[in-house]
Amino acid sequence: MSRATALGFAALLSALPAWGQDTPGVVMQPEDLSLQSPRSGAVQFKLGGYKPLVDDEEGLTGSPYKDTFGDESMLLFEAELQRFFYQGVGTAGVGLSAGYAEKYAPARLASGAEAAEQTALKVVPINLNLFYKFDYAAFEWGIPFVPYGKMGLIYTPWWVNKGEERESVPGRKASGAEWGWNATGGIAFMLDVLEPRFARDFDSDLGVNHSYLFAEYTYADVNNFGGGGLDLSSRRWMFGLALDY
Amino acid sequence: MRFLSAGLLLFASTALGQSLSVTFSGTNIQADNRIVVSQAECANPQTINWQLSNANLCDTVYIWLSNDTCAGTPGTDDLQLEEIQRTPTTTTGSESFRVSEMLARNNSSCGATDVERTFRLCATTRLFDSTITTNCRTVAETIGTPAVTVTYDAKPPAAPEAPSVSGLDGALNVRVTAQGDAEFIRVEVRALGTDADGGTAPVGEPITTKEQSTDNTSFRMEGLQNDVEYAVQARAVDLAGNESGLSEAVRGTPIASSGFFDAYVDAGGSEKGGCAAAGGSLAGSVALAVLGLWLSRRKQS
Structure with a gap:
């Protein structure tokens, strides 16, 4: 990086707090609030590594996930729709999300060598959650960070392919679905502080009240509440974009 | 003017x-x-x-x-x-x-x-x-x-070059490219038998055939037995239906392999697969309830 670019970044970073203080759009003034469109929900798009804890299943004598797919995580993409039912000191509501992840690796020959065809694990985590986000400080005091938490139920359909077809194992079916629960904590950075005027235009033109970048950590136990079966539990970070509308 | x-x-x-x-x-x-x-x-x-x-x-x-x-x-x-x-x-x-x-x-x-x-x-x-x-x-x-x-x-296309063959579980993966004005490639899998010189050669009618457009050069030939050697040949077909001669025969053997679920079962995994009926109906009821709530609130607003 050139010295000029580094200085530019440093200047930009040092300017951000000042920008936030100088711009009246961060703290919601009465006239700002009257100009805003009604806020009723949010949509989130997020991406992160998802590594199911298949090998943690009780009674397993080996580590089939690690032996097949190695230590790498799947890339999980999720979209979530949220509906607000409380807006006061913070915001609470219900969210419904669906995602997709897949992982491919070579199948194995009896000798342990790699076969010419691939095997794949594919999952579609569906999550119904209740959430609360403390955005009061952002709206009232101009602090652009919004901590939040979620808790919910997870239902994860999954299937395993070998070659171009569902893998066949005598007496078993290489597809199914697992139940579980999750707890998520995260923090969102309100992007409105960077361009308050643009944020207002975004609202008046498209009805998007606020936009955020966020990072969240999810603790998910997806093993039929301890009832056995394929353990699709995970501990993962997700990153994404959220839009309040 | x-x-x-x-x-x-x-x-x-x-x-x-x-x-x-x-x-x-x-x-x-x-x-x-x-x-x-x-x-x-x-x-x-x-x-x-x-x-x-x-x-x-x-x-x-x-x-x-x-x-x-x-x-x-x-x-x-x-x-x-x-x-x-x-x-x-x-x-x-x-x-x-x-x-x-x-x-x-x-x-x-x-x-x-x-x-x-x-x-x-x-x-x-x-x-x-x-x-x-x-x-x-x-x-x-x-x-x-x-x-x-x-x-x-009335001119048949040139025969394809020898295909490349790899063994899959109960199948063979065949890659072959066409030459000239061929529009289709037909892959034929035959059993191996004894030829006149006492060696092995493809014999009889094809056990399985598959014809694809030349744009798709990969063939998965299914319905074969693992650990049995087969002869694979290809032929080019043009738009008029003229067929080339058979390519050189290449041998391939299907071989059993294990996918992730096989490995999981071998390691003692308890998953039987399938969606539990109770679980499915519960999920459906919850999803419908949420959708209903969502829609009613949207209607009110």
Whole structure:
């Protein structure tokens, strides 16, 4: 990086707090609030590594996930729709999300060598959650960070392919679905502080009240509440974009 | 003077709007504007339709098959299909021709094998010399669209090179590329038997075959037994249905393999698969309830 670019970044970073203080759009003034469109929900798009804890299943004598797919995580993409039912000191509501992840690796020959065809694990985590986000400080005091938490139920359909077809194992079916629960904590950075005027235009033109970048950590136990079966539990970070509308 | 210029301009624009063309169509004209005729179809009639864009002709319009380019009028080596007079009674029609007639005019016949001849479907006429006179140009020009070619194809494509084969579970993966004008590749899997010299060679009818467009070079040949060696050969097929000889035989053996679920079961995994009915209905009820709540609140707002 050139010295000029580094200085530019440093200047930009040092300017951000000042920008936030100088711009009246961060703290919601009465006239700002009257100009805003009604806020009723949010949509989130997020991406992160998802590594199911298949090998943690009780009674397993080996580590089939690690032996097949190695230590790498799947890339999980999720979209979530949220509906607000409380807006006061913070915001609470219900969210419904669906995602997709897949992982491919070579199948194995009896000798342990790699076969010419691939095997794949594919999952579609569906999550119904209740959430609360403390955005009061952002709206009232101009602090652009919004901590939040979620808790919910997870239902994860999954299937395993070998070659171009569902893998066949005598007496078993290489597809199914697992139940579980999750707890998520995260923090969102309100992007409105960077361009308050643009944020207002975004609202008046498209009805998007606020936009955020966020990072969240999810603790998910997806093993039929301890009832056995394929353990699709995970501990993962997700990153994404959220839009309040 | 100004009125004369405007008048000329208006006259010219009207004439331009009525530019003359003959549009060809027909079910035997393929997407690339080709009519491909095999040896078996050589003496069968081929039908094409034509439509004249307008009836304002300067001279006779000829619709014909040319053994060269679409210029001038039909000669003795060409096959005239239609002659539309200057004052046509109709602007549409259909014509039938046999490729055998065209071959006969060019010292050939349907019996000729290993031959590929291409002819052009033409529509030509002498156009008006300019937009303000009724004089015709001296040479007939092509007005046919699209540029349709008629190909008599009795020449089989070259055989594909030896395929590459790898063993899958109960199947073989075959990769093969075509050469020349092949449109399809057919892969054939045969059992191996003893040949006249006491060696092994492909024998009998194919156990399994698969034909794909040449765009798709990968074949998955299924229904085979693991640990049994097979012979794999490929053949090219062109648009006229001519088949090449078989490629060199390559041997391949399907081999059992384990996917992730196999490994999981081998490690003592308890998952049986399938969705529990109770779980499914509970999930459905919850999802419906949430959707109902969502929609009712949206309606209220």
